[in-house]
Structure formats: structure tokens, C-alpha cells
Amino acid sequence: MPKDNKKNITNVCFSCEKPVSGTAFSINTRVNLPVCKDCKGTGKEKQAENELLKSLAEDFVCGCI
Secondary structure (H helix, E strand, C coil): CCHHHCCCHHHECCCCCCECCCCCEEEECCCCEEEECCCCCCHHHHHHHHHHHHHCCCCCCCCCC
């Protein structure tokens, strides 16, 4: 995949995927990603946060088995 087609996650709201810039966003401390002022503190942000955290454990296999 060409480098230009990759999405830069630091420039978009992780919840609604709208571009963010300047002071129109803050950082979600649980997932360390930008969230726009429209999504901050909403159920949509909480749902996106939970989906991201849940996906971290997918396909994880413990090496002690």
C-alpha cells in the first residue's frame, strides 16, 4: 500500500474520524488519541474507546501455555 493512502490517526478524531487541528480537540487519556470537542464526553466516544481497548486483546495468545 502506498504511504499516501495510510490514515494518520493523530490528525483525526478517533471517535467520528473527522479531521482535527489547532485547539479544536483534546487527547483521550485512556487510548492516547485525539477526540474532537463534539465527541468529547459522549457515549460515542466511550463506545469507540471500548472498541479500541477490546481490539487490543484480539488474537492474543499467552506464551505460558
